[in-house]
Amino acid sequence: MSNEVRDNLKYTETHEWLKLKDNKAVVGITDHAQSELTDIVFVELPQVGKKVKKGDELCVIESVKSVSEIYAPVSGKITKVNDQLDDAPETVNSSPYDEGWLVELEVENKSEIDKLLDAKSYKKII
Amino acid sequence: MGIKSPLYTIHKKLGGKFTEFAGYEMPIQYSSILEEHLAVRKTVGLFDVSHMSNVWIIGKDATKLLSLTTTADATKVGDKQSQYTEILKEDGTIIEDTIFMNLGDKYMMIPNAGMNVIVTNWLNEQVKKYKLDAKAEDVSRDFVILAIQGPKSRETLQKLTNTDLNSVKFFGCQYTKIAGVDCIISHTGYTGELGFELQINPPKKAEIIFNKILDAGKEFDIKPIGLGARDTLRLEKCFMLAGNEFHGGRTPLEATLGWTINWDHDFIGKEALLKQKEKGTFDRMTCLMCVDKGIPRHGCEICKEDKKVGIVTSGTLSPCLNVGIAMGYVQPDFRAEGSILDIIVRDKPLKAKVIKPPFVPKDWAQNR
Numbered sequence: 387m388s389n390e391v392r393d394n395l396k397y398t399e400t401h402e403w404l405k406l407k408d409n410k411a412v413v414g415i416t417d418h419a420q421s422e423l424t425d426i427v428f429v430e431l432p433q434v435g436k437k438v439k440k441g442d443e444l445c446v447i448e449s450v451k452s453v454s455e456i457y458a459p460v461s462g463k464i465t466k467v468n469d470q471l472d473d474a475p476e477t478v479n480s481s482p483y484d485e486g487w488l489v490e491l492e493v494e495n496k497s498e499i500d501k502l503l504d505a506k507s508y509k510k511i512i
Numbered sequence: 513m514g515i516k517s518p519l520y521t522i523h524k525k526l527g528g529k530f531t532e533f534a535g536y537e538m539p540i541q542y543s544s545i546l547e548e549h550l551a552v553r554k555t556v557g558l559f560d561v562s563h564m565s566n567v568w569i570i571g572k573d574a575t576k577l578l579s580l581t582t583t584a585d586a587t588k589v590g591d592k593q594s595q596y597t598e599i600l601k602e603d604g605t606i607i608e609d610t611i612f613m614n615l616g617d618k619y620m621m622i623p624n625a626g627m628n629v630i631v632t633n634w635l636n637e638q639v640k641k642y643k644l645d646a647k648a649e650d651v652s653r654d655f656v657i658l659a660i661q662g663p664k665s666r667e668t669l670q671k672l673t674n675t676d677l678n679s680v681k682f683f684g685c686q687y688t689k690i691a692g693v694d695c696i697i698s699h700t701g702y703t704g705e706l707g708f709e710l711q712i713n714p715p716k717k718a719e720i721i722f723n724k725i726l727d728a729g730k731e732f733d734i735k736p737i738g739l740g741a742r743d744t745l746r747l748e749k750c751f752m753l754a755g756n757e758f759h760g761g762r763t764p765l766e767a768t769l770g771w772t773i774n775w776d777h778d779f780i781g782k783e784a785l786l787k788q789k790e791k792g793t794f795d796r797m798t799c800l801m802c803v804d805k806g807i808p809r810h811g812c813e814i815c816k817e818d819k820k821v822g823i824v825t826s827g828t829l830s831p832c833l834n835v836g837i838a839m840g841y842v843q844p845d846f847r848a849e850g851s852i853l854d855i856i857v858r859d860k861p862l863k864a865k866v867i868k869p870p871f872v873p874k875d876w877a878q879n880r
Contacts, residue, residue, distance in 0.1 A: 425546045427829045428807050430858070446858065448807050450545040450829055451740050472805070 389512060390417040392483055396459070396499060397508035402444075403483065404459045406499060413444065413459060414487040418512045420479050423449045429475045431467040432489065438462065440498055445488055447478065460498040462491035517562040518656050518715035519722055526736050533739060534626030534755070536563035541738035548741035549831040552703050554877040556662035556729050557737035558722065565628035566655040566711060569612065569619035569635070571646035578612055578619060581638050583764060585777040591616040594685045594698050597772055599631065600781030604763040604788060607634060609754055613685040613698055620696065620711065621648070624754045628652040638780070656718035660725055661707030661745075663878065664732040669708055671728040672721075673697075677708070691724040693717045702742060704749035704870065744828050750799050750839060750869035756810060756826045757797065757839065763788055766841065768797040795822065795841040800853060800864040801871060802836035808855040808862060814840055815854045815861065821846040824855060832872045838864065 395403045401419035405412045420426065428448040438444060438458040445467075447454045467489050471477060478486035493499065503511075514537040517523070523530070528539030538560070541548060551557045569578060578586035584597040594613040598606050608631050612621040623631040628650045635648035660669055666677050675688040675697070685698035690710060694717075701707030712718040726734055746753065758767055763781075765788055773785070788794060802808065808827030813820050822842035830837045838855060846853060849868050854861035873879070 424541065425544050427546075428805070430806075448829075450744060450831070451540070453807075453809065 388417050388421045390483070391505050391509050391512070393505045395483070395505065396502035397505070398457070398459045398502060399511060400457050401512075402456060402459050404499065404502060406493070409493050409496070410465065411460060411462065411491045411493050411499070412487050413489050413491060414482055415447065415456060415478065416508070416512075417482050420482045420486070423447065423452065423454060424479070425449050426475045426478045429471040429478065429488070431469070431471065432464055434464055434467060436464045438464065438491070447475075456488065458491070459502055460491065461494040463494070464489050465492050466490035517560050518718060519560050519562070522719060522722060523560065523736070528736070528738060531739065533563060534624070536625060538563050539736070539738040541740045542736050545738070545740040545744060546831045548735055548737045549744050551733065551735040552662045552705060552737060552741065552745055553832060553872075554663070555732040556660065556664040556668050556734045557741070558725050558729070558734060559659040559661065559737045559742060560722070561657045561659050561709075561742070562655070562715075563625035564657050565623040565625065565631070565650070565652040566657070567621040567623060567628060567632055567635075568649040568651055569621055569646065570649065571644070573639075573644035573646040574619055577635060577639060577644050577646040577648075579777055579779065580642060580644075581635055581780055582610075582612070583769075583773040583779060583781075585774040586612070586614075586619075587777075588774065589614050592684055592686045594683050594700060596683075598764050598769060599634065600764070600779070600785075602780055602784065604765075604781040604784030605761055606754075606758045606764060606767065607631070607760075609752060609758075609769070611698075611700060613696065615685065615687065615696065622657070627754070654713050654715070656712045656715045658710045658712065658718065658722060658725070659701055659703075659707060660710070661701045661703040661737075662705050663875070664729065664734075665705070665707045668725060668729040668732060668734060672724055680708070691721050693721055695721070702751055703745040704751070704872070704874065705745075744831055747826055747828050747837060747839065748830050748832060748870060748872040750871065752797075753826060762841075765789060766794055766796055793844055795843055796847060797825075798822065798840060798842040798847040799867050799869045799871065800838045800840065800855065801833075801867050802838070802855070803852070803863040803865055805836075806857050806862040807836045808838035808857060808864070812838070813856045814842055815856060816846050821853065827855075830871055832876055836862065836864070837871045842866075
């Protein structure tokens with residue numbers, strides 16, 4: 387069971403992480419989440435340009451036995467998706483915080499980010 | 513939580529993650545479903561399938577009872593042979609698919625997990641109704657069931673027994689000793705690979721056998737296998753899973769289990785099946801391999817040009833082929849081999865091709 391939590395990221399109670407750079411946010415799932423899901427075999431990514439509200443379904447991650455919805459940690463417009471996951475979905479398992487990122491969002495309302503969990507609070511819930 | 517297998521502590525020590533299945537708390541996986549799956553295809557794996565049921569069929573009319581209540585003619589199942597069959601209602605629908613073993617002195621039936629009471633009661637009701645001298649006795653909790661499956665299963669198990677395992681033919685069964693413990697062995701399984709299943713009583717003796725098998729298989733890199741890989745292994749071979757492919761309401765003809773029916777004997781449900789056979793138009797179990805990327809799941813609709821023509825009963829990613837695979841019922845006009853159908857996954861069509869079973873051929877790993 388791996389449970390790495392990185393200090394420089396923001397987290398949700400549903401195990402997504404978010405990294406802010408200017409007004410763009412990169413989103414993925416945590417090490418804890420990938421470890422619980424095991425063997426990720428399919429990632430269904432959204433269309434670039436799509437607008438999502440905080441809490442909306444952002445994408446779908448499938449393991450051999452399960453289908454999991456990943457939720458948008460904040461509202462915004464999708465500016466990039468990690469196409470490499472089409473051919474190598476297992477990257478989410480091997481590198482959840484780096485190569486296994488899911489989407490990049492243009493953040494609509496920065497105040498939503500302040501409401502996310504910091505590393506210390508996220509560690510408490512896993 | 514559900515009933516724990518007598519081997520629960522061993523599974524926990526081996527890193528098992530648990531799931532509840534038909535009232536039992538069983539390991540769904542240890543390391544990874546993909547790794548466990550491939551271990552069985554390439555070398556050997558060990559399963560605890562104690563959630564499956566054990567029912568003795570005894571008495572003077574035991575053979576008659578089995579012939580009456582299953583699609584098999586039990587008089588044709590000799591000593592040391594086992595038989596895959598179905599138990600039907602009068603209307604021809606499947607109550608249960610099962611294996612029974614002719615052990616010479618009595619029969620043992622292996623119904624699915626959680627089906628012990630339903631099957632035992634059904635059989636004993638027929639005993640009464642047809643005035644037979646026979647009895648079905650539920651002994652599910654008295655047995656641990658292990659399955660050792662994979663191309664190296666025979667070599668592994670042979671180290672632990674004096675019985676020549678080459679003499680235990682496909683679907684053969686007999687009493688034996690494994691690691692000094694009395695048990696029943698059968699050359700059966702649910703993976704499509706070479707394999708054996710062991711019925712062990714009393715349950716506390718199973719721990720010895722389980723550990724000895726893991727030791728004996730070390731040279732082949734044996735792995736304990738959870739229910740997750742058990743499901744993907746059977747799906748690649750298009751084996752039915754009771755509760756998915758049928759849970760009432762489906763006949764063996766619809767489930768494409770016609771090959772298990774011996775028409776030359778009388779059995780409960782035969783009249784209804786003959787009528788259905790004559791009529792000929794009914795949905796049938798169909799195997800679909802995805803052309804598009806994606807994974808079909810239980811309950812997905814199967815369509816042809818926006819018209820619903822079927823429904824998926826089981827779906828997964830095939831660990832061997834790395835594509836989505838599905839089994840489901842499809843209307844007769846749309847299931848010709850090679851036909852392309854759409855499986856609707858999250859409102860999007862996924863193109864899939866009708867194939868002749870199985871998805872993964874025999875000795876897949878050896879022939880690659």
